[in-house]
Amino acid sequence: MNRIVILCVEDEAEVREAILRDLAPFKPQMRVEAAEDVDDARAVLRECAQDDDPVGLVLCDHLMPGVRGVDFLIELMKDPAYEATRKVLLTGQAGLEDTIRAVNEARLHHYIAKPWRAEELLQVVRNQLTEYVLSTQEDLMPFIAQLDGPRLLEAIAAGKRG
């Protein structure tokens, strides 16, 4: 089965490591990828596309050298291949204007302010991936153990009722 990709874009190595550590519980089932800037992120997306692995979630910093996070998310929104992808900003330095653009133009799904708590991050990622799976996957069962089980089960029940 193709694995769902969680892509984390963050320029500071230490912060990136911390995020990856927090996302470790998703690793057996999901493909967790990290990129240090937007160019790198695009390369990762190309690789995933080649492997036919769908991108479920992009967790993105805003202030980075080169293209900024919000602009990258807007770019993703315009590509039909990543329309369903859940888009989350994980940043401490996005100003009001950038945040508004992220909401309006990139349909931002969630904003996590730095510093974050591991528990909060896990919860957000779990909920966002549950939404992604509900909107894109026909077979929900493989995700019950890892994501929001009760919600997925309710959806299965609704689909099989009558």
Next chain:
Amino acid sequence: MKPGKRVTGMTSIKWMGLLLSIFVFFIPFIFQFEELSVAGHRVLAIFLMAIVLWVTEAIPLHATASLIIFLNILLVSDKAMMALPEDFKAPTYSSFFYALANPVLMLFLGGFFLADGAAKYKLDKNLAKTLLKPFGTKPSNIILGLMLIVAVFSMFMSNTATTAAFMAVVLPVIARLSPSDRGRIALVLCIPIAANVGGMGTPVGTPPNAIALGALNKADIHISFLEWMMMIVPFMLILLVFCWQMLVRLFPTKAETITIEIDSAYDRSPKAIIFYVTAAVTILLWFTEPLHGIQSAIVGFLPVVVMLSTKLITDKEFHSMQWSVLWLVAGGIALGDGVGKTGLDKWLIGLVDWEHMAPGMIAGALCVAALLFSTIISNSATANLLVPIGISLTASPDIAISPITSAIFIAIGSSLAMSLPISTPPNAIAYSTGQIQTKQMALTGVFIGLVGMLLFIYAAPLIWNIFGIMPD
């Protein structure tokens, strides 16, 4: 991944299945069997193809069903594309299409509407909340309560939907238990087990029951809703209590108390009340057929008419119903029809020397065959393939079992198969929670299969005869 990139989703097993199904289809056209009519050869071809397609699921189960109807019409109906012998009384092509509107399907559709309404107005959750209260907080009592409620619900709703809905309620409870508490295994396993067992209880409980009833109807044998329940429910309850005891002994709960929180309140809107009344009247009429004589399929159409005209079921909900389940059952009915009308049944029976076999053994063998088959393949597909054979057996003077026993045993046998995650969708759901291992499911599943089998093959016919429940 670009949308639309994943095109077929065909695995190599499915490709093999597709090729093999075409290959076996041509066997009866190439090899001629003595004493089998021309039409019988053609239905044999359809039958062989159906076996391969239903086992490998090379195409969706209901697609196979539609193919069966189509091929029956093209090959052995009065509008057949290939000439049939003059002396063969070909069934009309419309008789094969009628399978799609068989009264049993209408009965099942009624069940769909009730289940949809129950979910929409949260009647299922609310009833569960009310009914669970008397069972307190002691883990073993809670498990018994859950099992009884799940079983009752799955008598009227799909086993899969019931399992998914109740598993959603149980998962948060399990999350609060200590990881070393084996009680979590009992809590997860009790739901699919109760749903699988509960499905046996009524004609609308699970598709194999409908397939059995549909085939019996074709043979002019009518079993009422109540008769089915009187035959099955007592044994279903005994089996359920056995399963409960097995689970609480094998996987005792360490926690002293557990509480199941269901957050919902009874809906008192006018639409909800129309639904409650409709559901109550429908079920009451199903239970009282001997008093008024209105057949259960006709009663089953009542919620359909009421809920559509009051818009309790919207267009969108109507469109997203599980029509594929009905088509699958229809495919089985059409297959049985073809087998019966072309003499394939008599030829198949002639292959075996039945005289030396006790009737009980034959009935038992059918039940065992159904259990083994449906451990691996879909319960409905199992019933679709075995019921026509089972019913035709009873046409032979050498074999002293009634068509009712034969058809019901196959339906029950296919519901008893629950030893693997792939055996039934409820099992797959339980397994997908990540809380149990296959070996635990296999252990309990094999036990239940054996005990259920003994109960139904040995005890049930005895009791049926003593109390005269068995309809003639």
